[in-house]
Amino acid sequence: MTESPKWRKLQKMLPPVPDRAGLLASARRHRVFLALLGLALLLRIITLLGYRWAIWFPDSYPYVDVALHPRPDPVRTFGYPLLLMVLRPLHSVGAVVVVQHLMGLAAAGVLYALLRRPHLFRGKRALPGWAAALAVTPVLFDGNQIELEHLLLSDTYFLLLVTAAAALVLWSPKPSARQVVAAGLLLSLAIITRTIGTPLLIILLVFLVIRGVGWRLVAGGLAAAVVPIAAYCGWYASENGSFALSGTDGVFLYSRTMTFADCDKFGDRLPVDAYALCDSTPPEQRPVSHFYVWEESQIFRYPGGIFAPYKSDLARTFAKEAIVAQPGDYLKAFLTDFGRTFRWDRPIYPDPKTYSYYVFPEETQEYWPGKADMAAQYDDQSTATRVVEPYAGFMRGYQKAVHLPGTVLGVLLLIGLGGILARWRSWGGVALLPFGYAMALLVIPPATVLFDYRYVLPAVPFAAVAAAIALRDLDAWRRSRGAPDAEGASGPAEPEGRKEPRVAVVS
Template sequence: MRRLPRPPSRAALLAFAGRHRVLLVLLALAVVLRIVTILGYRWAIWFPDSYPYVDVALHPRPDPVRTFGYPLLLIVLRPLHSVAAVVTVQHLMGLAVACVLYALLRRPHLFARGRALPGWAAALAVAPVLFDGNQVELEHLLLSDTYFLLLVTVAAALVLWSPRPSVGQVTAAGLLLSLAAVTRTIGMPLLIIMLVFLVIRRAGWKAVAGGLAAGVIPIAAYCGWYASENGQFALSGTDGVFLYSRTMTFADCDEFGDKLPVDAYALCDSTPPEQRPASHFYVWEESQIFRYPGGIFAPYKSDLARTFAKEAIAAQPGDYFQAFLTDFGRTFRWDRPVYPDPKTYSYYVFPETTQEYWPGKAETVASYDDQSTATRVVEPYAGFMRAYQKAVYLPGTVLGVLLLASLGGVLARWRAWGGVALLPFGYATALLVVPPATVLFDYRYVLPAVPFAAVAAAVALRDLDTWRRFRKTPEGAGSATASPENEEPRVAVVS
């Protein structure tokens, strides 16, 4: 009979705690912060998308707007009949993201000459995930973002964990990114980035093929299911309408109207661009898309909207780029102004008063969790979290600095095609660029990029410090161009 492994000794546990003491202290504080959140907002905060997610979980189907990944998580947790359990799991996911990235940053092979980050520095790099008030609030929303972030984080860690990832690691990462793509469609470009990274890093054709198959086959299967229900081979039916809304901040039909099909003319807006609302209003509130019969994302509407958007971009590329840059620039503001409108912004801050269910939604929600109110606000816990969120968050300008440091690290390793920092930098860039390029800037879309920008910046700054120290050694002083960046990492003791 095979003997079970012995539990670690007290001395081993104390040694582990000593090595990771900074992280453990930060984790304890972060746990307290989340407990206060749960006590203050019982038992979840509801977003407009929360109700459709619950409905899809109760009646499984490929929805044209909300992909199936998050409802699948709700289905798994449904036997608990508790939204409190859902947000508790999401808070644990946020903590898990920090732990995974911390462990990754302690791997010597990621850094020049094997000089891994010391524990305090790795803990500092993941602190935004643990303590950003907006991140904590996002975890308490019934939304897909925290789940998506965990999937992408674990996928990145699998690929970067070893100097040369195994076929199994890459295949598992591909599966996780396929699930991420079915959770939020931006997972698709992240899958492509991972595969390109593996090719550049010469991971081997078996690993690349395994990641490709594991990523593409589940996505294709879901698209097939979606096509059987909605008539389109796609992850969702939103891309055409969303891209149309993106162009409506600048589109002038006088520039390209003669190239539009006749039935697309109703999508034009004669209001001067400078007087138009934010782009998302053209999906949910402005009249243009509602002039056509059927649902907002009916396939023929999506096709017309996509055609309109392509013609607008082709005729006004400069205006499109300016609209993108304007929205992208909002990412890096020091302050956090109300945008795109007070109603939407209010969902991203802890509410002051108890929230009732939307009219007609209580009965549907009751099938999942029979709570009398959507969100019950309990003081003084709620008041503490409202004040905390206003005071503790990562300013966009700091994120911009992290991104620039990441870019510097990638460029410094140009001989190695950017080195290992290329993957987290690519993830952070894609997560920040794709939304304003295809829909609009939204505060919730920024948060998943922060951990990857922090990881890439940590690698870059550590390598810079290694290069500085290397130049002072007799080995490095002999050459003005000496650099340790392309050497095979040496085994190093992590302090």
């Protein structure tokens, strides 16, 4: 039977299937990473055995509800419920967290493979396997990362999407149209999953312009991202009355300013109907900002849901006036929260209840009151999280001992920044993209809502990649400085009149 031309063409497009010897050779080249990957997988298996079969966060219930009754929710965008819908036929939250753990490992694998690409580095010398594996160890082994993967939350899914998008445009010295379009599509899904992905799209497009890929490719990537986002915003508008991704930005920004806002300093600029949002409590006695969304009375003085469109508009107006009237106080509030990112320790913040969700629990967790029937439509297990010893105890101890201190993250960022400044002639080089991702993910939450440990973790792998590129470039520069020049390579200069004929030696 002869092969058709189409089949032969398809075979040429596909990578060749390696034989046994090729697989063994590849395994030897990547043996350090594969060994670490196996250990990281073992830790996740222990987590699954100790916490059956997932850990429910307050946001988990709305996410599952949206997956069961699809709609554009004003608070939680549709990306993660879409994933839950895809996995719903399995009727298992355990299957969901298994997928999330695999996503975490996949993100580490993508970044490891990226760091083995020679063109990323000065002198076209790729990182050795052990160094690339070391750069992704925070994703593989950080106890807080493993716990986050076990929560029914969008964060791990979001991390994989933005990691894959970055890898696509960095994979080749000059990305192809397909790579740019695919990256745009992945970032559109990331933005529909978590709106903090929006600035990442801007960073990606600016990076492509700087790299000189051409306006057609930039326009193609932009279109690939904007079309799905616009379609979702249209669906949202049909249900909620405004063309947007969500209805939370105004209320969240208002909550950010409520740690310092003093209405006496606004003059007469604040609309009369917004005065009910003021708080007469002295700023130093007020709770952290997110209480002004969920618990403090100000936003509840108005009828309707917390994120009703008119409330969001009114809260946004209040927040803008607070920032204009008190720019120094806003900057101080932002810097105070941003500074928490780089502490060596991990104090309880923003409050004990929220902090407790970011550590492995000691006792079996029941469903929230009134939520068991809804949860049973997705998975009919009797409890939200069943704690099984000794596996759970091992992971609790592991999480306390193994995590990346914030100070180390700060050092990684400084190294990455140094590498970008060293490549100032090329606008920072390839490290500009991962460094920009890391900074955006770290800066935007404390600037618009508050600092939260959960928001720090997705930035860590990008900071590590930027630092790895910078350190490799530094090593290449050091080698070039230490290498003898063309004249010195031939040894000491010979005295006049004693020059010997030179013989070329080919090895």
